[in-house]
Amino acid sequence: MMFTWAWVLPLFPLIAFVLLIALRDVIEKRLAVALSLIGIGVSFGFAVYLAWIGVFQQSVIQTAKYQWFSIGGKPLYLDFMLEPLNIVMVFLVSLVSLLVQIYSMGYMKDDARIITFYAYLSLFTSSMLGLVISANLLQIYFFWELVGLCSFLLVGFWYFKPEAKEAAKKAFIVTRIGDIGLLIAIFMIFQKVGSFDLRVIQDAVGSGVLTGGALTTVAILIFVGAVGKSGQFPLHTWLPDAMEGPTPVSALIHAATMVAAGVYLVGNLFFLFAGSEVALTTVAYIGGFTALFAATIAVTQNDIKRVLAYSTVSQLGFMMLGMGVGSVYASSFHLLTHGFFKALLFLAAGAVIVALHHEQDIRKMGGLWKHSKWLSIPFLIGCLSIAGIPPFSGFFSKDEILYAIQLSGKKDLLVIALLTTFFTAFYMFRLFYLVFAKKSREKHEVHSIPWSMKVSLAVLAVCSIVGGFFSFPTTNLSAETITHITKLPGHAPLWLNGSAVGASLLGILLATFLYVWRQGSAEGLAKRLSWLYQVSYRKYWIDELYQVVFVSSLKVVAWFLNGFDRFVVGGIVRFVGWGTMSIGRLGSMMQNGQNQTYVLVSLIAFLILFVSLVFGRLIG
Amino acid sequence: MLIASYLALAAILFVIGLMGVLTKRNAVIVLFSLELMLNAANINLVTFSKMGLVPNLNGQVFALFNVVVAAAEAAVGLAILFAIYRNRETIDAEKFNLLKG
Numbered sequence: 001m002m003f004t005w006a007w008v009l010p011l012f013p014l015i016a017f018v019l020l021i022a023l024r025d026v027i028e029k030r031l032a033v034a035l036s037l038i039g040i041g042v043s044f045g046f047a048v049y050l051a052w053i054g055v056f057q058q059s060v061i062q063t064a065k066y067q068w069f070s071i072g073g074k075p076l077y078l079d080f081m082l083e084p085l086n087i088v089m090v091f092l093v094s095l096v097s098l099l100v101q102i103y104s105m106g107y108m109k110d111d112a113r114i115i116t117f118y119a120y121l122s123l124f125t126s127s128m129l130g131l132v133i134s135a136n137l138l139q140i141y142f143f144w145e146l147v148g149l150c151s152f153l154l155v156g157f158w159y160f161k162p163e164a165k166e167a168a169k170k171a172f173i174v175t176r177i178g179d180i181g182l183l184i185a186i187f188m189i190f191q192k193v194g195s196f197d198l199r200v201i202q203d204a205v206g207s208g209v210l211t212g213g214a215l216t217t218v219a220i221l222i223f224v225g226a227v228g229k230s231g232q233f234p235l236h237t238w239l240p241d242a243m244e245g246p247t248p249v250s251a252l253i254h255a256a257t258m259v260a261a262g263v264y265l266v267g268n269l270f271f272l273f274a275g276s277e278v279a280l281t282t283v284a285y286i287g288g289f290t291a292l293f294a295a296t297i298a299v300t301q302n303d304i305k306r307v308l309a310y311s312t313v314s315q316l317g318f319m320m321l322g323m324g325v326g327s328v329y330a331s332s333f334h335l336l337t338h339g340f341f342k343a344l345l346f347l348a349a350g351a352v353i354v355a356l357h358h359e360q361d362i363r364k365m366g367g368l369w370k371h372s373k374w375l376s377i378p379f380l381i382g383c384l385s386i387a388g389i390p391p392f393s394g395f396f397s398k399d400e401i402l403y404a405i406q407l408s409g410k411k412d413l414l415v416i417a418l419l420t421t422f423f424t425a426f427y428m429f430r431l432f433y434l435v436f437a438k439k440s441r442e443k444h445e446v447h448s449i450p451w452s453m454k455v456s457l458a459v460l461a462v463c464s465i466v467g468g469f470f471s472f473p474t475t476n477l478s479a480e481t482i483t484h485i486t487k488l489p490g491h492a493p494l495w496l497n498g499s500a501v502g503a504s505l506l507g508i509l510l511a512t513f514l515y516v517w518r519q520g521s522a523e524g525l526a527k528r529l530s531w532l533y534q535v536s537y538r539k540y541w542i543d544e545l546y547q548v549v550f551v552s553s554l555k556v557v558a559w560f561l562n563g564f565d566r567f568v569v570g571g572i573v574r575f576v577g578w579g580t581m582s583i584g585r586l587g588s589m590m591q592n593g594q595n596q597t598y599v600l601v602s603l604i605a606f607l608i609l610f611v612s613l614v615f616g617r618l619i620g
Numbered sequence: 621m622l623i624a625s626y627l628a629l630a631a632i633l634f635v636i637g638l639m640g641v642l643t644k645r646n647a648v649i650v651l652f653s654l655e656l657m658l659n660a661a662n663i664n665l666v667t668f669s670k671m672g673l674v675p676n677l678n679g680q681v682f683a684l685f686n687v688v689v690a691a692a693e694a695a696v697g698l699a700i701l702f703a704i705y706r707n708r709e710t711i712d713a714e715k716f717n718l719l720k721g
Contacts, residue, residue, distance in 0.1 A: 593717030596642050596650075603638070 178228015
């Protein structure tokens with residue numbers, strides 16, 4: 001089946017973006033929102049159609065390519081691919097974007113710059129859709145940077161808050177470090193293979209043009225890009241700070257879609273990783289470490305969005321771990337279900353924040369269960385799903401990853417994964433109990449939440465429940481494909497299922513014990529284990545470490561450069577200016593309009609001429 | 621040696637005129653000084669026509685022309701001075717700076 005219209009997927013949100021940006025001063029708010037929704041709605045329609053033919057009917061979708069430009073006789077193509085992984089990503093991105101845009105109608109309705117907000121959201125959706133269907137490294141990089149730009153714009157959307165400004169800057173700079181890795185990898189590939197086309201590169205790997213050390217280097221550099229985008233250790237610090245942006249943005253960009261782009265990239269370029277054991281091991285251990293590391297931080301955070309942010313980092317690490325042990329299937333599946341339940345959790349958290357008049361500190365919350373079932377039930381579904389309790393979607397995907405780890409035979413990673421599962425369940429239910437269960441310490445008047453938020457929450461809740469029952473689409477191996485997604489052989493053994501669910505239940509039990517049965521005992525425990533508590537609460541002092549090691553040292557360099565610029569370069573510039581001005585002043589002193597001065601000047605000039613002529617005569 | 625005294629007179633008159641042109645503030649006196657310089661030149665012309673290497677009448681004729689030109693110039697100069705005075709109520713040469721760049 002041929003689908004030559006792949007480029008229309010990102011087109012409609014892009015049109016919406018252009019219209020909204022161009023007309024933002026004249027257009028009616030409702031009309032702008034409607035335009036944006038139509039743009040993403042059309043894309044979502046295409047996504048559903050593609051999912052229907054590509055996933056349910058299992059047909060292979062061919063796409064057309066168009067010449068973009070050519071350098072040195074090498075043509076570069078605008079090239080798209082619609083393999084199952086791409087289709088699922090398109091579906092996830094357009095669905096979550098649509099729901100977040102609907103949700104924002106309620107969340108952002110009092111914001112004066114709502115049209116700009118929708119414009120940015122549309123641009124983001126457009127670039128993200130472009131990213132997940134690109135079959136060309138240069139094109140991928142192009143969209144990769146565009147989503148980074150949108151992240152910057154949206155994190156800093158409330159730029160009048162200094163924290164938001166700082167966070168936007170941090171998000172941009174830290175991901176940029178990773179992007180450099182990706183860019184170098186792209187250059188290296190082009191140097192070796194002479195093409196950006198994924199299919200050509202795949203052939204090159206297959207035929208041995210790109211092997212050994214070069215392949216390992218390239219794969220690890222691409223992983224560096226993914227580390228930056230997906231908030232993996234050691235470049236994870238930007239993601240929790242990015243929570244300064246509006247909550248719908250956190251749900252869309254920093255939970256469900258953009259941060260998963262790193263995982264998607266590793267999955268899509270898996271043929272590069274598959275050839276290098278070192279690269280795979282790196283991915284697996286970085287992922288595993290991040291998963292556990294972020295989960296332990298999330299245990300002590302007090303800002304509702306920060307808990308969720310660290311949980312996102314942790315879950316992304318989990319997906320990377322799945323990639324690292326060689327299962328694109330398992331981690332893409334987790335990427336999909338995580339997209340649903342994490343967007344759900346963030347949107348529910350946003351609704352909690354709205355309901356409590358923009359209170360984000362969970363220590364000041366409590367007792368919301370009775371107030372709004374529309375809030376608490378979706379949140380509970382999200383928690384159960386992320387904790388991996390059957391039959392919620394998280395259980396199935398997490399199970400696949402655990403099974404993939406077990407198949408790879410890396411026992412240490414399996415232990416890490418199970419520990420992460422335990423911590424995940426614990427901090428999610430700590431959050432749940434603190435927000436919904438115990439009595440509120442401060443009396444809040446609870447806002448009702450608008451219908452648009454309820455709709456989004458309901459749809460995502462349904463997705464989180466049923467998402468696990470659909471198995472992730474696998475590639476048709478008889479066809480020419482770039483990513484091979486194959487199911488894991490057989491089923492996970494019962495003891496593995498049992499221990500995963502057991503770890504989750506243990507986490508939930510501990511949370512219940514500490515925050516429901518023995519309220520207040522958590523503080524006591526924190527005091528007794530104050531050293532551990534501080535390590536987690538201060539996020540392992542990673543931010544402070546970076547501040548000292550990188551930021552300060554760079555500031556010293558910047559100080560020198562600033563001095564050089566100000567005094568040496570600036571000095572030369574000022575001297576040239578001063579010299580020119582002095583000459584000018586001298587000239588203008590003569591032009592004073594006094595005839596008598598002019599006469600004097602011409603007299604002196606005449607005398608000089610006369611004297612020099614006479615002396616010239618005498619000497620010559 | 622007679623010629624030297626004529627020429628010295630002319631030179632002294634010329635320098636006095638030049639000093640007047642360069643230093644006086646009153647525009648009328650500047651005009652007078654101009655006349656002095658012109659007449660110094662006339663004395664030179666007449667001196668050389670009488671005592672030069674080739675004495676002839678050309679120099680004297682030229683001096684007569686010069687007197688006519690000087691008269692015309694004085695008339696024009698005074699007219700300009702009147703015009704300026706009507707407009708600016710001053711004949712101070714230092715205030716005449718309309719040519720300033």
